[in-house]
Every structure is written in structure tokens, then in C-alpha cells.
Amino acid sequence: MVRFEDVVLRYGNGPEILKRVSLQFDPGSYHFLVGASGAGKSSLLRMMYLAQHPSAGRVALFGRDVTGLSRRETALLRRRIGVVFQDFRLLDHLTARENIALPLRISGQAGARSDKDVEELLSWVGLADQMDALPPTLSGGQQQRVAIARAVIGRPSLLLADEPTGNLDDRMAVRLLHLFEELNKIGTTVVIATHNESLVQRFPHPVTRLRDGEVEIAGAVPPGTAPATHTVSQRGGD
Amino acid sequence: MAAKRSRQAVPLDRDSSGRYLPLLVAIMVYMAALALAGALSMSKLAERWDTGLAGALTVQVPADPAADAAQFAAVTEALSATPGVVAVEPMDSGAITALLEPWLGDAMLTGDLPLPRLIAVTIDTDAPPDIAALQARLQALAPGSLVDDHQRWLDRLLDLARAVELMALVVVVLVVLAASIMVAFVTRMGLAAHERSIELLHLIGAQDSYVARQFQNHALSLGLRGGLLGLVCALPTLYLARMLLQRIDSGLLPELNFLAHEWSYFVLLPVAAALVTMLAARVTVLRTLARLP
Ligand SMILES: Nc1ncnc2c1ncn2[C@@H]1O[C@H](COP(=O)(O)OP(=O)(O)OP(=O)(O)O)[C@@H](O)[C@H]1O
Numbered sequence: 034m035v036r037f038e039d040v041v042l043r044y045g046n047g048p049e050i051l052k053r054v055s056l057q058f059d060p061g062s063y064h065f066l067v068g069a070s071g072a073g074k075s076s077l078l079r080m081m082y083l084a085q086h087p088s089a090g091r092v093a094l095f096g097r098d099v100t101g102l103s104r105r106e107t108a109l110l111r112r113r114i115g116v117v118f119q120d121f122r123l124l125d126h127l128t129a130r131e132n133i134a135l136p137l138r139i140s141g142q143a144g145a146r147s148d149k150d151v152e153e154l155l156s157w158v159g160l161a162d163q164m165d166a167l168p169p170t171l172s173g174g175q176q177q178r179v180a181i182a183r184a185v186i187g188r189p190s191l192l193l194a195d196e197p198t199g200n201l202d203d204r205m206a207v208r209l210l211h212l213f214e215e216l217n218k219i220g221t222t223v224v225i226a227t228h229n230e231s232l233v234q235r236f237p238h239p240v241t242r243l244r245d246g247e248v249e250i251a252g253a254v255p256p257g258t259a260p261a262t263h264t265v266s267q268r269g270g271d
Numbered sequence: 272m273a274a275k276r277s278r279q280a281v282p283l284d285r286d287s288s289g290r291y292l293p294l295l296v297a298i299m300v301y302m303a304a305l306a307l308a309g310a311l312s313m314s315k316l317a318e319r320w321d322t323g324l325a326g327a328l329t330v331q332v333p334a335d336p337a338a339d340a341a342q343f344a345a346v347t348e349a350l351s352a353t354p355g356v357v358a359v360e361p362m363d364s365g366a367i368t369a370l371l372e373p374w375l376g377d378a379m380l381t382g383d384l385p386l387p388r389l390i391a392v393t394i395d396t397d398a399p400p401d402i403a404a405l406q407a408r409l410q411a412l413a414p415g416s417l418v419d420d421h422q423r424w425l426d427r428l429l430d431l432a433r434a435v436e437l438m439a440l441v442v443v444v445l446v447v448l449a450a451s452i453m454v455a456f457v458t459r460m461g462l463a464a465h466e467r468s469i470e471l472l473h474l475i476g477a478q479d480s481y482v483a484r485q486f487q488n489h490a491l492s493l494g495l496r497g498g499l500l501g502l503v504c505a506l507p508t509l510y511l512a513r514m515l516l517q518r519i520d521s522g523l524l525p526e527l528n529f530l531a532h533e534w535s536y537f538v539l540l541p542v543a544a545a546l547v548t549m550l551a552a553r554v555t556v557l558r559t560l561a562r563l564p
């Protein structure tokens with residue numbers, strides 16, 4: 034599903050943010066990506082949703098090398114990827130409902146039925162009373178939930194969530210991670226970047242740890258749980 | 272969304288980048304409307320002269336008090352005998368006055384202007400007589416006689432009409448060019464102002480054409496509004512010009528009386544302006560986005 038081979042990333046002429054990262058997330062797997070602030074989690078995800086090209090190395094998504102994709106192919110590939118951005122990136126002039134429906138509008142799936150899906154999802158994330166609120170009038174946690182709903186509305190094959198629970202209380206955080214599990218059960222590959230390690234420990238999913246731009250721990254499965262279908266390798270090993 | 276109108280993903284109606292676009296389009300449509308009116312009336316005038324004078328000669332016999340009626344009769348007879356001449360019709364002074372009136376206005380003709388005697392000659396356009404030979408023969412019968420087939424004059428008038436039409440076309444082309452450049456500029460401003468929203472749209476799978484649609488729809492509505500405003504301003508101007516021309520009441524000047532299908536050209540101007548605006552916006556967005564990495 035996601036495959037990095039010796040990926041190096043530097044912004045401009047800056048230092049190497051990621052140094053020869055190799056990893057693979059299999060279809061249908063559920064991964065946590067952890068690491069200190071500044072370790073490069075968001076940068077790694079940015080390459081997965083094609084917002085950033087690697088400075089060196091190869092990135093493949095859905096079994097397909099993503100270098101040299103046309104703009105059209107890139108757009109169509111992105112429709113299969115749901116992203117929760119660390120800074121939410123909601124459109125401030127659209128209501129919560131319209132923000133969530135945006136991926137459907139873009140891919141031409143909007144309609145009466147999807148309107149109902151949007152409302153159901155909004156209720157599910159606890160925003161039934163805020164459907165027509167504009168993002169600037171919502172709290173950080175509420176905005177984050179809108180961002181999460183927008184990422185999952187299109188039932189993506191790959192869900193990339195960057196610190197999706199940062200602004201949520203523990204109860205809501207667990208609820209949303211369960212939402213991701215439900216998606217995972219119907220086949221979505223889930224990758225969650227977070228530095229909330231106590232939350233990570235509550236779930237039996239493999240953890241990939243980044244440290245100083247390198248994969249420090251590759252796909253460690255918490256003790257007492259069955260190994261998931263995944264492989265993660267470091268420095269071209271494996 | 273089909274039935275429910277939802278807000279644009281890119282909130283172009285909320286920023287000031289397009290605020291002056293309708294006004295500028297209005298000015299352009301106004302100028303284009305005047306150019307069109309000029310070209311149309313000029314070509315109608317030329318047509319009127321052309322059909323009015325085809326197959327017609329005018330023979331002018333000087334108003335010489337010493338010359339007698341016999342001389343005039345000799346000229347008339349010679350004309351009738353010329354092959355290629357279909358009809359010969361001497362004009363009485365009342366007819367001459369009537370003929371000249373639309374050209375010079377009736378004020379000029381009330382005095383005792385010594386008018387030459389005129390003979391209207393209709394010729395067979397398929398086998399016209401030799402004008403130069405005819406002129407020589409009539410000169411011999413009545414010195415000072417002139418045969419005028421109006422052709423030289425008519426050619427110049429047609430040249431003028433064509434030049435005016437060409438100028439109008441140039442004006443329209445320039446107006447379209449200026450409008451396109453302006454729209455491109457405004458669109459680029461909009462693209463820059465909404466860079467982050469557009470980036471987000473791309474990240475969740477929007478194609479360039481989706482973004483272009485946002486801009487072109489907005490441009491279409493601005494262009495249409497501006498175009499209608501321009502037309503609404505142009506109509507009173509044309510009406511005023513028409514009134515002023517009618518007051519002069521001379522057939523030499525063009526008229527601004529348009530037929531129904533000619534009026535429809537004017538109605539098409541705002542539509543055309545809106546389409547040009549829309550197309551320019553679309554092309555600008557697609558070209559700008561295609562240059563992105
Ligand atoms: N656009 C950019 N231009 C230059 N440097 C950047 C850019 N984005 C990130 N960086 C740098 O890359 C490094 C990794 O940043 P990144 O955002 O990937 O970290 P992170 O693991 O997501 O951190 P956090 O947990 O705080 O979100 C940081 O040192 C940061 O300064």
C-alpha cells in the first residue's frame with residue numbers, strides 16, 4: 034500500500050529531515066507513527082499524500098511508483114487517500130457540513146444520499162448541533178473532529194492522520210481511534226502520526242518510531258497482541 | 272450539487288480582486304457598442320448609395336439663360352438614341368429640388384439658386400453605353416454638359432465605409448484583448464489570494480479543471496453583469512446620436528435606425544463579453560496551475 038525505499042527528504046538546501054527511510058505498510062494494516070516533535074512525522078506523511086516529493090529514493094502508493102505522475106493522475110490517486118492535517122486546513126467560509134462534503138463534491142459524488150451520510154458522520158463525532166457552524170466559531174477540538182470527518186467521508190483506501198487527537202480529551206480520542214478501527218475493518222489502511230504514546234499503548238497495532246529523521250523502531254507490536262500484517266524495514270535492510 | 276445551491280469552494284465573491292471587473296467590462300462593452308453602431312450605420316449608408324445609384328446616370332446641362340430649349344431637346348434626343356439607355360427622364364425644377372433636398376437640406380433650396388437642368392438616365396447594367404463617348408457627343412450638342420455615373424464618388428464612399436468597418440473591427444479586437452489581459456490579471460490575483468484554499472482542494476483530490484470552474488463561473492457572472500451595464504449605458508448614447516442625426520435631416524449622413532437582427536448584435540455584446548471573460552479566466556487558471564510542481 035505504502036512503500037518507501039531509501040527516501041531522503043530535505044527542504045530546499047536545508048539539512049536532511051529524513052535520512053534513507055525505508056518502510057512498507059501493507060494493505061489493510063493499521064500503524065502508529067510516533068516520535069518526538071520535529072522528528073519528521075508530518076514530513077513523512079506529506080510524501081504519502083503527494084504534497085512533497087522525496088529528495089532521493091522511491092515512494093510507491095497502491096503498488097505504483099509516484100514519481101512522474103501527471104497532475105490528473107495525482108488528483109485521482111489523492112481521492113483514494115483521506116488526510117487529517119495536523120493544522121486541520123478547513124475552509125473557513127464553508128460550514129462544518131460543507132467542509133465535510135467537499136471531497137464528495139470534488140469527486141462528483143455529492144447528492145441527497147451523501148448529505149445524509151455527512152449528517153450521520155457529524156452526529157457520530159458529536160457535532161450534531163454544529164452542522165452549520167463556520168470553523169472559526171468552533172473550538173480546536175471541534176475543528177479537529179470536522180477535519181477527521183472530512184478525511185473519512187469518502188471511505189478512503191488509505192487514511193493518513195497527523196496528530197488527529199491532539200486537541201481532544203481522552204474519551205473523544207479513544208472514540209475516534211475506534212472509528213478508524215471500524216474503517217480499518219472494512220479495508221482501509223490506517224496510518225496515525227502522534228506523540229501521545231499512552232494512547233498508542235491502548236491499541237494492539239504496530240508502532241513505527243522516528244528519531245532524528247531515521248526509523249528507530251520498525252513496526253514493534255505491543256506485547257500480548259497478535260502480529261499484524263506489516264513489515265517495516267530500516268536502512269534498506271530486510 | 273444539482274438542486275441545492277451551495278457555496279463556492281473558493282470564496283471569490285468575498286475578496287476585492289474582482290470588484291472593478293464589472294465596471295471595466297462595462298466600459299469595454301460600451302466602446303464596442305459604439306464601434307459596432309458606427310460600422311453598421313456606415314455599411315448601411317454605403318449600401319443605400321450603392322443600390323440607389325446603380326444603373327443610373329445623371330446628365331447635367333448648364334443653366335444657361337442664352338441657350339434655348341432646342342439645345343436641351345437635342346441632348347434628350349441624343350440620349351434616347353444611344354444604345355444601352357433604357358429610359359430618359361428630364362427633371363423639372365420641382366423634382367430637382369426634391370432630389371437635392373435630402374443632400375443639402377430644404378433651407379438651401381428656397382432661394383433663387385440657379386439650378387442646372389438635370390436628366391435622369393437609366394441604363395442597362397448588362398450592356399452599359401460608353402460613358403466617355405457619350406460625354407463627348409453631348410459636349411458637342413450643349414457645351415458644358417456633364418455625364419456623371421457617380422462611380423468615382425461612390426468608390427470613395429465605399430472605401431470610407433469599409434475603412435470605418437475595419438476600424439470598428441480593430442476597436443472590438445483591441446477591446447477583447449484588453450479585457451482578456453485584465454481578466455488574466457484579476458484571476459492571477461485571485462489565485463494568489465486563495466492559494467491555501469486551492470492547495471487544500473488539490474490535496475483532497477480536486478483537478479485543475481475543478482479549480483478553473485470556480486474561477487470561470489465567477490468571471491462569467493461578473494462579465495455578464497458588466498456587459499449588461501455597458502449595454503444599458505450605450506443605448507441612450509446611441510439614441511442621442513440618432514436624434515442629433517435626424518435633426519440634421521440630410522441623406523448624406525448615416526442613420527442610426529437598426530433592424531431587429533441588427534439590434535440583436537448589440538444584445539449579443541454582453542453575452543460575448545461574459546464568454547470572453549469566462550474563457551480568459553479559465554485559460555489563466557489552467558495555465559497557472561499547470562506550471563505548479
Ligand atoms: N516546509 C518546511 N520547510 C523547512 N523545514 C521544514 C518544513 N516543514 C518541516 N520542516 C522541518 O522538518 C523537521 C520535521 O518536521 P515535521 O513537521 O515533519 O515534524 P513532526 O514530527 O511532524 O513534528 P510535530 O510532532 O511537532 O508535528 C523539523 O525540524 C522542521 O523544522
Ligand SMILES: [Mg+2]
Pocket residue numbers: 074075076119195196
Ligand atoms: Mg507534525
